[in-house]
Amino acid sequence: MAHVAQGEKEDIDRAVRAARRTFDSGPWHTMTPSMRGRLLNKLADLAEQHSEEFAQLESLDNGKPLSVARAADVPLAIDMFCYMAGWATKIEGNTIPMSFPGQYFAYTLREPVGVVGQIIPWNFPLLMAAWKLAPALAVGCTSILKPAQQTPLSALRLGELIMEAGFPAGVVNIVTGFGSGAGAPLAAHPAVDKIAFTGSTEVGKMILQAAAGNLKKVSLELGGKAPNIVLKDMDVQTAIAGAAHAIFFNQGQVCCAGSRLYVEKGVFDQVVEGVAEHTKKIKIGSGFDPSVTMGPLVSDEQLSRVTGYLQLGMSEGAKSLAGGQRYGDHGYFVEPTVLVSTNQNMRVVREEIFGPVVVAQPFDDLDEILSLANDTVFGLSAGIWTRDISKAHRIAAQLKAGTVWINCYNVFDAALPFGGYKQSGWGREMGHAVLESYTEVKSVCIGL
Numbered sequence: 076m077a078h079v080a081q082g083e084k085e086d087i088d089r090a091v092r093a094a095r096r097t098f099d100s101g102p103w104h105t106m107t108p109s110m111r112g113r114l115l116n117k118l119a120d121l122a123e124q125h126s127e128e129f130a131q132l133e134s135l136d137n138g139k140p141l142s143v144a145r146a147a148d149v150p151l152a153i154d155m156f157c158y159m160a161g162w163a164t165k166i167e168g169n170t171i172p173m174s175f176p177g178q179y180f181a182y183t184l185r186e187p188v189g190v191v192g193q194i195i196p197w198n199f200p201l202l203m204a205a206w207k208l209a210p211a212l213a214v215g216c217t218s219i220l221k222p223a224q225q226t227p228l229s230a231l232r233l234g235e236l237i238m239e240a241g242f243p244a245g246v247v248n249i250v251t252g253f254g255s256g257a258g259a260p261l262a263a264h265p266a267v268d269k270i271a272f273t274g275s276t277e278v279g280k281m282i283l284q285a286a287a288g289n290l291k292k293v294s295l296e297l298g299g300k301a302p303n304i305v306l307k308d309m310d311v312q313t314a315i316a317g318a319a320h321a322i323f324f325n326q327g328q329v330c331c332a333g334s335r336l337y338v339e340k341g342v343f344d345q346v347v348e349g350v351a352e353h354t355k356k357i358k359i360g361s362g363f364d365p366s367v368t369m370g371p372l373v374s375d376e377q378l379s380r381v382t383g384y385l386q387l388g389m390s391e392g393a394k395s396l397a398g399g400q401r402y403g404d405h406g407y408f409v410e411p412t413v414l415v416s417t418n419q420n421m422r423v424v425r426e427e428i429f430g431p432v433v434v435a436q437p438f439d440d441l442d443e444i445l446s447l448a449n450d451t452v453f454g455l456s457a458g459i460w461t462r463d464i465s466k467a468h469r470i471a472a473q474l475k476a477g478t479v480w481i482n483c484y485n486v487f488d489a490a491l492p493f494g495g496y497k498q499s500g501w502g503r504e505m506g507h508a509v510l511e512s513y514t515e516v517k518s519v520c521i522g523l
C-alpha cells in the first residue's frame with residue numbers, strides 16, 4: 076500500500092536538534108499565544124476539509140470500519156485541535172498572597188516544558204496524534220512525534236497539513252519507525268524535556284527507565300481491563316447494547332474497553348445471552364464495506380495475541396457463549412466473543428486482551444462488586460448501568476479508575492480529562508488537566 080521510512084537513532088537525533096533549536100531560539104519561541112491559537116485553528120480547518128481523506132486513510136491503515144473513522148476518529152481529532160486552540164491564550168499563572176516576614180509580591184508563570192517526545196499507538200492513529208500534539212503546541216512546546224509502525228499514514232498526512240497551516244519549521248517533527256529503533260532513542264534522548272507515551276504497560280515501564288537518564292518528565296497512558304457493571308434494576312436491553320458497544324467498538328482494540336462484564340445475579344443469564352445474541356448482528360469484513368460493523372485486528376501480531384488469549388481462556392476453564400476463535404482463514408479477523416464461567420484468577424480476566432473478547436461474571440451485592448471491580452492492576456475506566464442514582468454515585472466514588480461512565484460508554488470529549496489510576500498510567504490527556512503535564516510552574520518572588 077505504501078512505503079514508509081524506517082527512522083533510526085540518528086533520525087531521532089536530527090529531529091530532536093531541530094525541535095530544540097526551534098524551541099530555544101526559533102520563531103516559535105517569540106510567537107504570540109494568539110498566533111499559536113490561530114495556527115491550531117487553521118490546522119483544525121484544514122483537517123476538516125480533508126475529513127474524508129483522513130477517514131479513508133485510517134480505515135486502510137488500521138482496518139477499522141470507515142463509518143467508525145468518519146464518526147469518531149476524525150471529528151474527535153479535529154475537535155481536539157479546536158479545543159486546544161482556545162487554551163493557547165489562557166495559560167495563566169496566579170498571584171500569591173505571602174505570609175513570609177517582610178513584604179513581597181509573588182506570582183507564578185506557566186511555561187512550556189520544552190521539547191517533548193510523543194510516542195503513540197495504532198488503535199486510533201490520528202486521534203492519538205491530536206491528543207498529543209494539540210496541548211503541546213497550545214502551550215508552546217515543540218514535538219517529535221513517533222507514530223506506531225503499523226499505522227503511520229494519517230500522522231504523515233497531518234504533518235503535511237501542519238506545514239500548510241504555516242507552523243514554523245522544527246515545531247513538529249514526525250519520525251516514523253519501530254519502537255526499538257526510533258521510540259527507544261527518543262525516550263532516552265538527553266535533549267528531550269518530556270516524553271508522553273500511549274501504549275502497552277510493558278513498554279510504559281521501559282519508557283520510564285529510559286527517561287531516568289535525564290529525569291525528563293513522563294506521562295503515560297497505558298493498558299486497561301475495565302469493569303463494566305450492570306445492576307439488576309437496569310433496563311436489560313439498554314444494558315446489553317451498552318455492554319456490547321463497550322467491548323466490541325473498534326474491534327475491542329481500545330484501552331478503556333469494558334472487557335470485564337459484571338452482572339448482578341438475577342439478570343446475569345439474560346444479559347450475557349443478550350450480548351452473545353448481539354454478536355450475531357455484527358457484520359465482520361472490510362472496513363470499506365458500508366454494511367460492516369467490525370473490521371480486522373490491526374496486525375498479524377495482534378491476531379496471534381488475541382487468539383492466543385482465546386485458547387488460554389478455554390484451557391483455564393472459561394466457556395464461550397459466542398465466538399471463541401479466528402473468523403475465516405485469511406485476514407486478521409476475530410469472532411466477537413463472550414466468555415463465561417470465568418473467575419478472578421484467570422489470566423483472561425486479569426490481563427488486557429485488546430480484542431473483541433469480554434469475560435463475564437455474576438455478583439451478589441455492592442461490597443462484592445467493588446472488590447471485584449478494583450481487583451486489577453489497571454485503573455483506566457469503568458462502566459455502571461443502573462437507574463438507582465445513589466448506588467451509581469456510591470459505586471463511582473469507590474472505583475479506582477480515571478473515567479467512570481454511568482449509563483453510557485466510550486464517550487470522549489476534548490474537554491473531559493482521560494487517564495489512568497494504578498498501572499494504567501501517569502497524568503491525564505485532554506481537558507485543562509493535560510495542560511499541567513506540558514507546562515512547568517515558575518514562582519517569581521519580589522521583595523518590596
Ligand code: NAI
Nearest residue numbers: 195196222223253254258259274275278297298330427429
Ligand atoms: P506497544 O506499547 O509496543 O506500542 C505502542 C507504541 O510504542 C508504538 O509506537 C511502538 O512503536 C512504541 N514502542 C514499542 N516499544 C518501544 C520502546 N521500547 N521504546 C519506545 N517506544 C516503543 O504496543 P503493541 O505491541 O503495539 O501492542 C501490545 C499491547 O499493548 C496491546 O495488545 C494492548 O494490550 C496494549 N496497547 C495499549 C494501547 C493503549 O491505547 N493504551 C495502544 C496499543 C497497545
Ligand code: MG
Nearest residue numbers: 254274275278
Ligand atoms: Mg509492542
